Structure formats: structure tokens, C-alpha cells
Amino acid sequence: MTKATAHRARKPRRCSDCHRTIAVGEVYIRHVASPNDPDVGNEGWWRLSECSDCARRCGRADLIDTRAAA
Numbered sequence: 001m002t003k004a005t006a007h008r009a010r011k012p013r014r015c016s017d018c019h020r021t022i023a024v025g026e027v028y029i030r031h032v033a034s035p036n037d038p039d040v041g042n043e044g045w046w047r048l049s050e051c052s053d054c055a056r057r058c059g060r061a062d063l064i065d066t067r068a069a070a
């Protein structure tokens with residue numbers, strides 16, 4: 001199964017999509033897939049970070065906005 005959750009960065013990260021740096025304090029989306037997910041086709045745990053720009057472009061603005069308001 002896959003899961004996307006919004007987090008506030010505590011250290012700089014790199015977006016897996018556009019490769020820009022996600023700054024400390026910026027809200028980003030963390031995607032996690034458990035091993036052997038049928039959609040991802042992965043063998044082990046799979047994680048990536050997605051910056052707020054890419055999240056909005058992909059229709060996940062609600063996740064970003066909810067976390068940013070908290």
C-alpha cells in the first residue's frame with residue numbers, strides 16, 4: 001500500500017520530482033510504499049519527498065494546506 005503524508009522539513013531535502021531543495025520549515029509530501037506494492041513494483045521499502053510546488057501540480061494542495069495551517 002502507498003501513503004502520502006505532509007510534513008514540515010526539519011532539515012533540507014531534495015524533491016524527488018523537480019530536484020529543487022526543500023528548505024527547512026517548508027511543508028512537503030512524504031510518499032511511502034510498503035515492499036511489493038502492486039502499483040509501484042518495488043521490492044523494498046520505497047520513500048520519496050515531494051516539494052510543495054510538485055504536490056500542488058499533482059493535485060495534492062489540500063494536504064499541503066492542511067499541514068501548513070497546523
Ligand SMILES: [Zn+2]
Pocket residue numbers: 015016017018019020050051052053054055
Ligand atoms: Zn518538486
